Amino acid sequence: MGLNNGISELIRDFGSEKIGLEMHQLMTELFPLCRSITGDGVRQSLQIISQHLPLKIQEVPTGTQVFDWEIPYEWNIRDAYVKNSSGEKVIDFQESNLHVVNYSIPVHKTITLAELKDHLFSLPEHPDWIPYQKSYFSNTWGFCLQHRKLQALKDEKYEVFIDASLEPGNLTYGEYYLEGEMEDEILISCHCCHPSLCNDNLSGMVLTAFLGKYLSSIPLRYSYRLLFIPSTIGSVTWMALNKTQLSKIRHGLVAACVGDPGHPTYKKSRNGRAEIDRAVEHILKHSGEPFSVDDFSPFGYDERQFSSPGINLPIGSLTRTSYGRFPEYHTSADNLEFVRPLYLADSLKKYLAVFDVLENNKYFFNCQPYGEPRLGKRGLTGAFGGGKDAQSIEKALLWVLNFSDGENNLLDIAERAELPFSTVKEAASALIKVGLLREQQSKSILHI
Ligand code: ZN
16 A cells, blocks of 8 residues: 555645635635525535535434434525614615524514614624624524614614524535545534634635545545534534444544634644644644644534544544634624635645645554665665755654554654654655565554
C-alpha cells in the first residue's frame, strides 16, 4: 500500500484564491434560503450542494423515535410581515429570513404595540443587527429586528402575519459516502439548519462539500462519510438510524465556523489524545500561525452528540473562531462580507492536511536495523537539494530509521523529532523506495 501522496499533491497545487472564490460563490447561492431543522429550505440547500457532490438525500418521517427524541413536525414558511396602521411593512421576511423566529407557528392578527413587543427580539448592544432566534418544540411565534427599528415603533395597532406551516412531514438530511481501500471511516459532519448565517454555518456546509469534491478525485485508504444534518436532532437521528455503522468510524471532525478572520481553534475529542486530536494539533503547530486548542466540553456543535457516553467516537471540531466567541455570531452581521474566500480556502487546506496525516500515519520496520545503514551508497545523501527543507528531510531519514521498530507510527516520529509530518513522510517515501523501510501492514490497519 505504501504512502498516499494524493492529498499532499492536492495541497501542493492548492490555488487558494480560486478555490476560496468558488467556495464563497456556493455560499452566496445558499445564503438566501430559509433553512431550519426541517423543511424545504434544507431540501433546496441539499439540492444545490448535490450539483457539486452526489448527495444521498434522506427523509425521516415526523414521529420517528430516535434515541430519546422524536422527529418533529416539518416547518415551512412562505412569507411574514408586521404592518403598521398605515399598512406599511415595518418588518418584512422578504428582506431577511432572520426577521422571523425560526419555527414560528402561523399567526394572523391585529395587536397593540405592547402585545407585539412580547414577541419581538433585538440586540440593544448592536442596534443595526438582526438577531437569530429559534423556537423549536415550543409552539410560539416571534419576529427579530434591528433595535433601532424597534425603538422607532409607534404606539399603534399592528397586523402580524406569518404564513408558515407546522405539520407532519420529514426531517431531511444529506449524506455522501466515499469508499476507500478500508471500511474504516473518517466522518465529517456539518449542520445545515441555520438560515441566512454564513460562518455559523454555511461555511461548514461549503467546506464539507468541497472536501467531498477534492477527496473524491484521489485514491484513499480510509472511507469518508460526509453528513449535512440539522444540528442536535440531525446527528441524533443519523446515529440512531446507523447504530451498526458507528463502530467503523475511526476519526472525525465537525466542521463549523471556518470562514471568519480569526485564527484556527481545535476542540478536542472527548478522549483528548485520540489520533485525530494529535493529527490536528500537529498540523496547527507546524502551520507557523497562531491557533488555540480547547478541551472537550459537552457544549457546542454535534461533537457533543457524537461524544455522548454511549457513542463516544473520536470526533473533534476544527473551526476558526468557535461558536459564540465572535460578536457577529447568530446575527445578521454573520453575512457574506464577514466570511472571506481567503479564510475558507485556508480552512479547507488545513482539513486536507489533517487527512493527509491520517491517511499516511502508518507503522514501518527499518529493514537494516543493525547500525545506521549507509545512505550515501543508496543515493540518499544530498538527494533533496541544499535548502532548509533538504536538511530537515535528511534529519528525518535518521529519525524514521531509528524509530521504525514497529512501535512508533509516522506521527509519533514526527512529534518526537519536532518535524512536520510532511517532512517525515517524504523521508519515509525515500526510504521505502531504496528498500530500507517496509510497512507493518497489520499494525497500520489496526491503528494500535
Ligand atoms: Zn448556531
